[in-house]
Structure formats: structure tokens, C-alpha cells
Amino acid sequence: MTRAPDPSWIEARLVGARPQAVAALLRYFRDLDLAEEAFQEACLRALRSWPQNGPPRDCAGWLIMVGRNAALDHIRRRAKLTDLPPEDALSDHGEPEPDMAERLDAADYRDDILRLLFICCHPDLPATQQIALALRVVSGLPVARIAAAFVVGERAMEQRITRAKRRIAQADVPFETPGPLERAERFASVAAMIYLVFNEGYTDANPASERAALCGEAIRLARLMLRMFPSEPEMMGLLALMLLQHSRQKARFDGAGLPILLEDQDRKLWNRHMIAESLAMIDKAMLHHRPGPYQIQAAIAALHARAQTPEETDWAGIDQLYEALEQRAPSPVVSLNRAVAVSKLHGPQAALDMIEPLSERLDGYFYFHGMRGALLEKLGRNAEARDAFGHAIALANTPAEAAHIRQHLDRM
Amino acid sequence: MLYTLLCYNDEAITSAWTDEEDAAVMARLDVVHRKWADKFQPMARLMPTSAATTLRKRDGEILDGPYAETKEQLLGFYVVDVEDLEMALHIARDLTEANPGGAYELRPIMIYYPNGKAVENDPGT
Structure with missing residues (x-):
């Protein structure tokens, strides 16, 4: 086995194998912390063993077996059992792969990963905890990076994740293989959680920020789900939707970080690769004739x-x-x-007639007043437009949103 | 003599690359592409397998994902320029008529250089 020239090759393999490995270890131990510790231990052993021996053919399988053995060893030690098996029986020197193939097949992996993601979107957890937990446990992002993405301190994020884990440990998570209906429900929850991760990153104007990186992470999770469950049109739709939104990342903000409206964006900055992939995903999804909100x-x-230009829309x-x-x-x-x-x-006028009935339900919604103002402005009802824009500014979620409306007012 | 070089790797790993890592790999490859520019014929980087569709020729069944069976061997490939997946499937079915047995995996191409050169006008980013 020739060694890869770049030392980061191990890192990429560990990151790539993580969801599958942690998910399988969770099935063994039924405890998130124990599964994570086992994976960590397996990674440490990989870092010692792989540079000499080269990577195993099935990295995830290797990590699962080694992690499981290490954790069992640890549990036995904690139980103060003196009768430990000899070191080489559970070491990383042997090749754990031959018997891996029999024990783990694709079907196990699929439900393992679905379960792991599903646990992270437990209904008892508020959305922010769901996202933080998924990023930590499934994606394996360091707590410091997650904290940076949420603009909170590392300690606070650590606590948030610990609290989330505790809540899950108390909740009754079913470990048996889900039936079709249950699987579909899990799938819907997981899709919603992946989209939450994406949206968290989407609002960030700086494409190099930790927060903006969450968009890429969400796309990676959706691709992972599709590798496991290739025939889910709504997951195809979600992946396509995220790719399309992400394709505009470089065009969505100006130099000062203010959002640029779709029709004002420089379409040459849209990422054609992402658009092409999303169109392919939509084509695939449509063959199923099972439309849904994401599609x-x-x-x-x-x-x-x-549309090459806004006029062609x-x-x-x-x-x-x-x-x-x-x-x-x-x-x-x-x-x-x-x-x-x-x-x-x-x-x-037609649009205004359409949104006026929504005023009660959307009274506290920034975009409602922003749009109402823009429509009134187009109708020449400037006084009312100013009023609506004033409402919008008061409801703006970010300084950038408020600044955007002010630009409107300035132009009037 | 014409050869095809078919690129294999573990997608779990390549999809874990950050944009920077991906760009670094492409930049390193690009050096080689330029070095052998007069040897390279069409080059393509395929989209992830999540974008693949497989037409099973035996019964015409359309399956999501890449062709996963290991009993058959890769014997050839086509590059077709079509409006959408529907049309690509249409062509694949016509080919099936002429040559039943096995399967066609339809995988969209992300980056395509018809004559192996022209790295300058990458339509992405």
C-alpha cells in the first residue's frame, strides 16, 4: 500500500467515516457519550496505526470494530474485572475487516445513520440545540467551531450540547429497526433539521465565516442521506433547494454585507455547478411523481x-x-x-389585494411590511409606503435588514 | 492507442473535503492536466452518486443511485448532450433495444472539457 503524500489524508477519512461509525457504535452501546468516546478512541488508534499500515479498505468498518472493542475493554476495566482479555485480542494490530463484512451490511448502516440524525432532532429539543447536537455528533465539528457559528462562548456551547445529550438520554429512543411509517416520520424530522442547519448558515453575509460553513455541512448531510436512502424524492428536493440557494452565495450580499435582492444580483456570480446538480436532482425527483414542499x-x-436575466423569469x-x-x-x-x-x-395592486388579508397573521413579520411598503411605493402611495417601511425597520432581525429598508426609504 | 482512465475513490471521503481542500486537489490535478495537455482527450468530473439514476435493462426499471451490482463489468460509456434526464433515459432505452442485458447508469457531468484543455473558462464559481 503506497502512502498518500498529504498527511491530511487520515483526517479526511476519519471525517468521512464518522457518521457511519458513530451511528453503528450508538446501536451497540445505546448511549451517545459512550459511542462518541469509542469513536474518539478508534480515531486515536487509527492515527497510530494507519500511517504505518496504510488505511484499511473499509475505514468505517475498521473504526467501528476497533472503537467497539476499545469501549468494551474500557467498560470491563471500569467494572474492575481483573480478567482482561489479552491485549492483541482487541488491539488494532489485527485486521478487523474479515468478520466486519458479515456483521454490518448496508441496511444496518442506513437505519443507524437515520437513527443518529433522528435522535438529534428529538421534539423535546429546541431548534438551536438540535442543530448544535447534529453538528457535534454527526458532523463531528469541534465545539469551538460550533460556538463560533452561533456566536456564543465555547463553554456556553459545551453546556448546551451537554444539556441536549442529557435530555436525549432521558427520552425513550427506540433502537429496534423502524417500520415503514416510522421511517417516513423520522425522515421528515431529519429533513427539517438539515434545513435548519442550512438556514442557520444562510443568513451570514461572510462566506468565509464558521456560520456560513453550515450551509456546506447541511448539503453534505443531505447527500449522505441520499447515499443511504436513494429513492426519497423529498430529500432530493431538499438537496436541490439548498444547492440552489447556496449557488447564489457570492451574489447575495454587497461589500458592506447588505443583502442584494434576487433581481439585482449579478447572475454571473451564481455557481453553475451547484445549479446544474440541483437541476439534475429535480429531474430525478420528478420521476417519482410524489411532489412535496421541498421539491x-x-x-x-x-x-x-x-433565467439568464431577471426579465426572463x-x-x-x-x-x-x-x-x-x-x-x-x-x-x-x-x-x-x-x-x-x-x-x-x-x-x-393585485399583489397588495392578496397580502392585505394576511396583515393580522403577519403583523410581526419583517418581510410582510417590507413587501407591503414596496408595493405601496410602486402604486405611488408614498406616505403609506413610508409607514410600512417604518414598521419593517422596527421589526428587522439584523442591522443589515434594517439598513436595506432604509436604502428603500432613501430612494423614495 | 486510446485509453480511458476511470477515477475511483470513496465518496464518503471526497465529500468530506472542504471547498478549499477540493480546490487544492483540483489545482494539483490541473498541473498534470497542463503537462499532458496534448495527450488528454475529453475529461469529465462527474456529479456525486446522489445525482445518478440507473436504468436496469432487463425490465426497464429506473432505480435511484449508481449502478451497484458487481457481477457486471464496465464495458463502455457515452457522453450525451440533452435537455434533461428524461431525454437521456429515452436515448438509453433506445440503446437497450439494440443491446439488452446489463444496465446504464446515467450520471450528470459536473465539469467537462471536450478536448482536454481549456481550464480557463470554468463555468463554475
């Missing part, structure tokens, strides 16, 4: 991506897709977004 949102984003198609989305996943925010298409197709 529809991806299809909407794809119509924007296909297929607003009628977007309007139809929003209508389908309203039927499947009705929400005032969806209707608000649809109003953008309606405004392009039938003018600002």
Missing part, C-alpha cells in the same frame, strides 16, 4: 436559476408552483412569497 420550493428556485410558472405549495403546505409566508409573482404578472 416544489426547489422547482421555484430552479425557475429563478434558469417564468413568473407564471412560479405563480403556479406557489399555488401548489399553498395547497400542500399552506402558510401566510408562502402566500406572501406568491404575491411577488402575482405582482410581476398582474401588477402591484
Whole structure:
């Protein structure tokens, strides 16, 4: 076995094998901390053994076996059993692979990983804890990086993750293989959690920040899910949606970190590779004839991506897709977004008529007032527009959002 | 003599690369691509296997994901320029008529250099 020239090759293998290995170790030990410790120990042994012996053919299998043996050894020691097996019986010197193949097949891995992700999105956990836990346990990001992504101290993040783990330990997590219905439910929760991770990163203007890196991590998780469960059209839709949104990363903010509206973005900055991959994912998903909210949102984003200029945008198609989305996943925010298409197709008055009934439910929503202001401005009702923009500024979630509305006011 | 060099690696590893690591690998490869520019014919980097679809020729069944069986061997490949997956499948079915048995994996191409050169106009990033 020739050695790779770059010493980081081990690191990449450990990161790549992590979800599978931790997930399988969790099945053995039914305890998140123990599974993580076992994986850590296996990594340490890999760092000692692989530079000499080269990487094993099945890295995840090696790490699972070595980690499991090391943890069992540890448990026995803790139980003060004197009768320890000889070192080489559980060491990393032997090749653990031959008997791995029989014990672990793809079907086990699949449900292991689904379970691991599902545990992280336990309904008892608030969204921020779900994301933090998934990033720590599944992706293996160091606590310092997760803390940086959430702009909190490392100690505080450590505590947040510990609390989340404790809550999960108390909750009753089923370890038997899930039935089809349960699997589908788990799948939906996991998809929602992956999208949460993505959205956490999406709002960051600096593409080099830890927070923005969460977008890439979410995309990686979705690809991982699709490698395990290749025939899930909603996961294809989610991956496509995230790729399309991420493809605009370099175009979405100006030099000062202020958001740039879709129609004002420099489309040459959109990442064509990501767009191409997402279009391929949508094509695949459509063969299933099982549309869902992620697929529809991806299809909407794809119509924007296909337009070379804002004028080429297929607003009628977007309007139809929003209508389908309203039927499947009705929400005032969806209707608000649809109003953008309606405004392009039938003018600002039609769009305003459409969003006015939402005013009660969206009164506390920044974008509602921002959009209402923009429509009123187009209708020449400047006094009312100023009023609406004032509302929006008061509700802005970030200084950048407020600054964006102020630009509008300045232009008026 | 024409040879194809088919690239294999563990996707769990390559997908764990950061953008910087990925770019570093591509930059190192690029040096080699330039060195042998007069030897390289079409070059392609494929999209991840999550973007693959497989047409099983025996029954015309469409499966998600790459072709996973190990009983068959890779015997050839086509590059087709089509509107969408539907049209690629249409062509693959026509090929099946002419030559049943085995399968076609349809994998979209991410980066394609038809004549092995032209690294300058990368349509990505």
C-alpha cells in the first residue's frame, strides 16, 4: 500500500467515516457519550496505526470494530474485572475487516445513520440545540467551531450540547429497526433539521465565516442521506433547494454585507455547478411523481436559476408552483412569497389585494411590511409606503435588514 | 492507442473535503492536466452518486443511485448532450433495444472539457 503524500489524508477519512461509525457504535452501546468516546478512541488508534499500515479498505468498518472493542475493554476495566482479555485480542494490530463484512451490511448502516440524525432532532429539543447536537455528533465539528457559528462562548456551547445529550438520554429512543411509517416520520424530522442547519448558515453575509460553513455541512448531510436512502424524492428536493440557494452565495450580499435582492444580483456570480446538480436532482425527483414542499420550493428556485436575466423569469410558472405549495403546505409566508409573482404578472395592486388579508397573521413579520411598503411605493402611495417601511425597520432581525429598508426609504 | 482512465475513490471521503481542500486537489490535478495537455482527450468530473439514476435493462426499471451490482463489468460509456434526464433515459432505452442485458447508469457531468484543455473558462464559481 503506497502512502498518500498529504498527511491530511487520515483526517479526511476519519471525517468521512464518522457518521457511519458513530451511528453503528450508538446501536451497540445505546448511549451517545459512550459511542462518541469509542469513536474518539478508534480515531486515536487509527492515527497510530494507519500511517504505518496504510488505511484499511473499509475505514468505517475498521473504526467501528476497533472503537467497539476499545469501549468494551474500557467498560470491563471500569467494572474492575481483573480478567482482561489479552491485549492483541482487541488491539488494532489485527485486521478487523474479515468478520466486519458479515456483521454490518448496508441496511444496518442506513437505519443507524437515520437513527443518529433522528435522535438529534428529538421534539423535546429546541431548534438551536438540535442543530448544535447534529453538528457535534454527526458532523463531528469541534465545539469551538460550533460556538463560533452561533456566536456564543465555547463553554456556553459545551453546556448546551451537554444539556441536549442529557435530555436525549432521558427520552425513550427506540433502537429496534423502524417500520415503514416510522421511517417516513423520522425522515421528515431529519429533513427539517438539515434545513435548519442550512438556514442557520444562510443568513451570514461572510462566506468565509464558521456560520456560513453550515450551509456546506447541511448539503453534505443531505447527500449522505441520499447515499443511504436513494429513492426519497423529498430529500432530493431538499438537496436541490439548498444547492440552489447556496449557488447564489457570492451574489447575495454587497461589500458592506447588505443583502442584494434576487433581481439585482449579478447572475454571473451564481455557481453553475451547484445549479446544474440541483437541476439534475429535480429531474430525478420528478420521476417519482410524489411532489412535496421541498421539491416544489426547489422547482421555484430552479425557475429563478434558469433565467439568464431577471426579465426572463417564468413568473407564471412560479405563480403556479406557489399555488401548489399553498395547497400542500399552506402558510401566510408562502402566500406572501406568491404575491411577488402575482405582482410581476398582474401588477402591484393585485399583489397588495392578496397580502392585505394576511396583515393580522403577519403583523410581526419583517418581510410582510417590507413587501407591503414596496408595493405601496410602486402604486405611488408614498406616505403609506413610508409607514410600512417604518414598521419593517422596527421589526428587522439584523442591522443589515434594517439598513436595506432604509436604502428603500432613501430612494423614495 | 486510446485509453480511458476511470477515477475511483470513496465518496464518503471526497465529500468530506472542504471547498478549499477540493480546490487544492483540483489545482494539483490541473498541473498534470497542463503537462499532458496534448495527450488528454475529453475529461469529465462527474456529479456525486446522489445525482445518478440507473436504468436496469432487463425490465426497464429506473432505480435511484449508481449502478451497484458487481457481477457486471464496465464495458463502455457515452457522453450525451440533452435537455434533461428524461431525454437521456429515452436515448438509453433506445440503446437497450439494440443491446439488452446489463444496465446504464446515467450520471450528470459536473465539469467537462471536450478536448482536454481549456481550464480557463470554468463555468463554475
